Amino acid sequence: MIDQRTSQPNAAVVGLGKIGLTLAAVFANNGYNVFGADINEDVVTAVNQGKSPIKNEPKLDQLVLQAHQNQTLSATSLTADAVAKSEIIIVIVPVFVDIQNNIDYQWMDQAVEAIAKGIKQGSLVIFETTLSPGDTRNRFGRKIEEVSRLKLGEDFHLAYSPERVYSNQIIQDLANYPKVVGGLDEKSLELASTFYKKAIGCELIEVSSLETAEFSKVAECVYRDVNIALANEFAKFAETKGISISEVITASNSQPYSHIHAPGIGVGGHCIPIYPYFFIHKGLDRGLTPIARRMNDGMAAYAIGKVEDRIGTLKDKNVLILGLSYRGNVKEATKSTTLLLMEQLQEKKANVFVNDPHFAESEVQKYGADSLSLQGSFVSEVDIVILQAFHEEYSTIDFENFRNCKLVLDGRNKLNKEEITRLGIKYEGIGE
Structure with a gap:
């Protein structure tokens, strides 16, 4: 009997957090041999036992177990080894902001260094982590080129496709949300689009550049932050007038062009309070973006x-x-x-x-x-x-x-x- 796995392409997923592991499991159940890489040995051990270390993510347990049983998903703490076995590398390592809200690239820089040591000619690298416009090309693409001595755009290809999913419904969102994809060049875009069509099967939105794709993800988060800040401003004003802002928003949003978000005690999570700084620290340090941050944190x-x-x-x-x-x-x-x-x-x-x-x-x-x-x-x-x-x-x-x-x-x-x-x-x- 022919082992079907030998005819399947290989992909590495670098970073097996909540989103990374879900991506790896979905890819491994859609025609790819997936090598997951993570610095957390407990995560690696769990995945290699067919268990998901991520809880409260519907259907993830079943996908990880199924891929394990099919021998299409394995994990390692040696990123370079996973990359060396793969033609496609998907990077979903977190980038944070520090206590002063400066961008912290430490984990991503380490991952990219390891990727560069394992990458082979002809590979496609796709970044899914939210990044400032220009980072995929100028910081990480150039770093891979420098360390690997492979020529960017000739010896290896580069794309960016931001994750756009919501905790507790990641698998559902992967199927339903359009996947924005940008490439270094036409070949990179073609390779990335072909990959996602097979690996996820969702609708694609192909954009003209890496930077456009990067900008689109940050813009989504800034929009929501500014909208919530506006709702909070309205809420404060409504209190001075003895008016219920909830009633106001329900009435206002009955007009199809009004989309006022709900006010609240603050904004948290991996996205909205963090990603606006990816614009703020790149020159958008005046106007609504920083004002919204101050409003919501206040x-x-x-x-x-x-x-x-x-x-x-x-x-x-x-x-x-x-x-x-x-x-x-x-x-x-x-x-x-x-x-x-x-x-x-x-x-x-x-x-x-x-x-x-x-x-x-x-x-x-x-x-x-x-x-x-x-x-x-x-x-x-x-x-x-x-x-x-x-x-x-x-x-x-x-x-x-x-x-x-x-x-x-x-x-x-x-x-x-x-x-x-x-x-x-x-x-x-x-x-x-």
Whole structure:
């Protein structure tokens, strides 16, 4: 019998995080032998056992197991080895911003160095990590060229196709969202498009350059950041007029050209609070982009100010924050507004507690807060509740157990205001 795997092309996926592993598993179930590379040995071990180290991503467990059983997915911590076995290399290694919001390329630089040591002539390298316009060509393409001594555009090909997916629905989004693809040249674009048509089968949007594709992803995130900042500005103004911003937005958005986002206590995650700096640090340091960042990061202080206006001093008050995650129904604390709230509250000498059903008590404590169970007796000692991330579990909170609670600040405008006020607890929303 002929082993079908021998006739399948080989692809390397560098970076097996939530998105990278999902991509690897999808590719491995769509006609490719995939060699995953990650510096985390625990991730490598799990993948090689047919197990997904990523939880709460629907259908990922099944795809990883199926690819393992078909022997089309394996993993290694030696990036150069995975690259050397492959004709196509997909790079999905994170690029962050540091505490001063400067772009941190450390992990990507290390990965690109390893890719350059393993790349062979004729290979196609596709970057999917969100990058500043120009980085794929000028920083990483040139680095591969320098280390490998292969000629960019002649000996190896280069493309960029940003990931555009949402946690907890990545596989669904890969199938439904158009894939934006840009290439170094016509040959790179052709190779990348051919790959994605087979590996994902989604609609493609071919753009004229690497930089256009890079710009498009950052622009998506900046748009959302600016829109949320505008919603927050509207919310603050609505409060001064005694108007419900939620009611306003519902009415406004009935006009098909109005798409006002929801206001909130802040913006978190891997994307919206980070990627605007990819423009800001490349020259777009004035105008709406930096203003939106300041507005949204300032919402935590604004929220604490609202609490002080209603309660007075926060010194020695027991404050419970609902949600360590940056948004509801995910387990991810990157740039979570809860971290900003904790900082503000600790400065004011409050006793800070955090509840999040997605995190273990020890995980919450690593972020510098005491974990508090909603089933524990201490909830009766809580003075203030702040909803930061609306997990579905919070829709059934029994506030009768919060016998000492004086105020609930609903940072997402999701809780039952009537039920809370019926119990004699003050309710505050954002723009409500």
